[in-house]
Amino acid sequence: GAGVSQSPSNKVTEKGKDVELRCDPISGHTALYWYRQRLGQGLEFLIYFQVNSAPDKSGLPSDRFSAERTGESVSTLTIQRTQQEDSAVYLCASSLDYGTPAFFGQGTRLTVV
Amino acid sequence: QKEVEQDPGPLSVPEGAIVSLNCTYSNSAFQYFMWYRQYSRKGPELLMYTYSSGNKEDGRFTAQVDKSSKYISLFIRDSQPSDSATYLCAMSAGGGNKLTFGTGTQLKVEL
Numbered sequence: 001g002a003g004v005s006q007s008p009s010n011k012v013t014e015k016g017k018d019v020e021l022r023c024d025p026i027s028g029h030t031a032l033y034w035y036r037q038r039l040g041q042g043l044e045f046l047i048y049f050q051v052n053s054a055p056d057k058s059g060l061p062s063d064r065f066s067a068e069r070t071g072e073s074v075s076t077l078t079i080q081r082t083q084q085e086d087s088a089v090y091l092c093a094s095s096l097d098y099g100t101p102a103f104f105g106q107g108t109r110l111t112v113v
Numbered sequence: 114q115k116e117v118e119q120d121p122g123p124l125s126v127p128e129g130a131i132v133s134l135n136c137t138y139s140n141s142a143f144q145y146f147m148w149y150r151q152y153s154r155k156g157p158e159l160l161m162y163t164y165s166s167g168n169k170e171d172g173r174f175t176a177q178v179d180k181s182s183k184y185i186s187l188f189i190r191d192s193q194p195s196d197s198a199t200y201l202c203a204m205s206a207g208g209g210n211k212l213t214f215g216t217g218t219q220l221k222v223e224l
Binding site: 004031033035040041042043044045048050056058059091093100101102103104105106107 | 156162212215217
């Protein structure tokens with residue numbers, strides 16, 4: 001596709017359930033980022049992938065959060081045992097090489113009830 | 114205190130006005146400064162990218178960075194209704210992979 005694609009666009013889950021969010025980056029983009037946008041707050045960095053480098057996981061808020069990416073392809077962000085404070089829009093972005101994330105997907109709106 | 118402060122607005126201006134959007138920050142290590150535009154229910158898109166202090170112009174948009182005051186600005190000339198969106202400032206100390214964002218300023222340009 002032409003842009004960064006994320007799925008699902010909306011997800012409502014019960015507290016305690018696990019969720020998996022998916023990101024398809026722009027073809028050829030080696031860098032991929034996950035950010036979280038909670039209501040009334042700025043985007044928070046979660047994790048950064050660069051091909052042939054160890055991911056920067058320093059933004060993951062707890063060990064309930066994990067993410068994977070294989071090569072230059074799809075990434076998944078998994079949240080285990082979801083809590084209400086996990087409710088947010090989860091945004092994925094990609095870029096060429098090591099650079100500023102220029103292209104974000106439209107995000108997955110996660111609501112934990 | 115947040116590392117990056119941004120007035121949430123909303124800011125309402127008439128079409129054709131010059132718009133000034135601003136952010137202040139506290140971390141003197143920040144060297145890379147960006148402005149993003151985010152339409153409702155969409156992801157942010159990068160508008161401007163500057164390194165260190167100075168001005169950068171791109172069409173109707175001008176970004177200014179004053180590191181001595183820890184203050185950055187985005188100016189929009191001849192504002193259009195299509196400029197109505199939330200504008201996010203972002204910055205980093207060492208490149209683009211870990212950005213610190215402001216909360217965004219909501220702008221409405223009225224006919």
